[in-house]
Amino acid sequence: MSEREAEQKGLKTEHSECGGKYIDMITKIDDNMPCEEEFFDLSELFKMLGDSTRVKILYALSQGEMCVCDIVELLDVTQSAVSHQLRLLKQARLVKYRRSGKSAIYSISDDHVYTILSMGMEHISE
Amino acid sequence: MSEREAEQKGLKTEHSECGGKYIDMITKIDDNMPCEEEFFDLSELFKMLGDSTRVKILYALSQGEMCVCDIVELLDVTQSAVSHQLRLLKQARLVKYRRSGKSAIYSISDDHVYTILSMGMEHISE
DNA sequence: TTAACATATGAACATTTATTCATATGAAAG
DNA sequence: CTTTCATATGAATAAATGTTCATATGTTAA
Numbered sequence: 001m002s003e004r005e006a007e008q009k010g011l012k013t014e015h016s017e018c019g020g021k022y023i024d025m026i027t028k029i030d031d032n033m034p035c036e037e038e039f040f041d042l043s044e045l046f047k048m049l050g051d052s053t054r055v056k057i058l059y060a061l062s063q064g065e066m067c068v069c070d071i072v073e074l075l076d077v078t079q080s081a082v083s084h085q086l087r088l089l090k091q092a093r094l095v096k097y098r099r100s101g102k103s104a105i106y107s108i109s110d111d112h113v114y115t116i117l118s119m120g121m122e123h124i125s126e
Numbered sequence: 127m128s129e130r131e132a133e134q135k136g137l138k139t140e141h142s143e144c145g146g147k148y149i150d151m152i153t154k155i156d157d158n159m160p161c162e163e164e165f166f167d168l169s170e171l172f173k174m175l176g177d178s179t180r181v182k183i184l185y186a187l188s189q190g191e192m193c194v195c196d197i198v199e200l201l202d203v204t205q206s207a208v209s210h211q212l213r214l215l216k217q218a219r220l221v222k223y224r225r226s227g228k229s230a231i232y233s234i235s236d237d238h239v240y241t242i243l244s245m246g247m248e249h250i251s252e
Numbered sequence: 253t254t255a256a257c258a259t260a261t262g263a264a265c266a267t268t269t270a271t272t273c274a275t276a277t278g279a280a281a282g
Numbered sequence: 283c284t285t286t287c288a289t290a291t292g293a294a295t296a297a298a299t300g301t302t303c304a305t306a307t308g309t310t311a312a
Contacts, residue, residue: 026196029189033200034247036178039185041250042243043178050173051270052165059165063155068289070152074159081271083290102279102288112249117168119245121160123238124167177300194259207301209260228258228309253312260307268299277290282283 048092049116053077054085061095062114065107174218175242179203180211187221188240191233 034042049055056075060066068086072079086106089095096109108114160168175181182201186192194212198205212232215221220239223232234240 025190026192026200029186030200034185038247038250039178039182042246043176043181045246045250046172046181047176050169050176052169053270055169055172056165059160060155064151066152069287074152074156078272079289080273080291084270087290099279099289102286104289110249112245116242116245116249119238119242120168120171121164123242124164124171173299179300195257204302205259206261206303210300213260225259225309230259255312256310258307258309261305263303263305265302266300269297270295271297272295273293275291275293277288279288280286282285 044092048089048094049120051085053081054089055117057082057085057089058094058108058113058117061106061108062117065105067100067103067105069103071106170218174215174220175246177211179207180215181243183208183211183215184220184234184239184243187232187234188243191231193226193229193231195229197232 049058053075056077057071060071060074066074068079068082071077071082071086075082086095086097090097093109094113095106097104097106099105175184179201182203183197186197186200192200194205194208197203197212198208201208212221212223216223219235221232222235223230225231
């Protein structure tokens with residue numbers, strides 16, 4: 001019986017045979033794999049940094065808190081676009097804000113964000 | 127002449143007046159802003175980490191080099207999907223590979239990737 | 253050289269995403 | 283209370299993205 005026939009009958013072994021050398025390692029890694037949710041959260045985090053408008057906003061805020069119109073002026077992006085992106089960043093808890101009179105003052109919500117940004121910048125400058 | 131009229135005649139000042147307090151800071155930040163290209167590259171980098179399939183692949187590889195079929199087995203993702211994503215990761219120079227017989231062995235291309243991943247995981251576990 | 257394995261790739265499709273435009277909300281000043 | 287400023291938001295649109303399916307390429311063994 002050929003492989004193809006076996007497959008059609010549902011008898012084919014579940015994975016390839018090439019693993020051999022690594023099979024123990026794979027099993028071990030599998031046991032320690034973070035769960036689906038952790039990977040989801042992790043990718044959501046990076047997704048927030050994966051847009052140049054948002055990364056610019058975060059960079060700007062990493063220099064100090066500022067209001068929306070400052071960001072707009074600094075980045076040459078529409079007020080609406082900035083506001084939409086700030087909402088996403090806020091939802092992701094990467095920035096926080098407070099009101100001050102007519103203005104909304106935004107700031108980075110914790111130091112990790114800055115660290116990750118820096119790592120990224122270090123990486124690309126090579 | 128009202129603001130609206132001024133705007134219609136193209137005479138409106140270019141930015142809002144709220145800055146006052148921050149205007150010096152903004153000017154200073156503006157002078158030191160990374161250029162457009164840096165932000166682009168930075169966001170491209172994070173974009174690569176901003177997908178759970180890719181993040182899983184990178185996590186797996188951070189444990190050691192492995193071939194495509196190992197990744198497929200470990201992650202429960204289609205071989206095709208893994209291959210497509212590996213191509214993107216390769217293009218972004220986040221992974222490298224070598225051939226060994228029928229297999230293609232992939233590995234993380236440099237330590238920064240692992241560091242950034244770790245920072246991310248640290249951030250989300252709070 | 254044929255068959256099987258391991259990986260890669262193109263096209264199609266559905267989904268997500270970012271921006272724009274128009275407008276709404278909210279706060280302060282006149 | 284009406285106007286102006288600062289910000290937020292909904293709907294629409296266009297673009298980017300990830301997966302699937304089918305198939306191609308390349309490698310080894312029979």
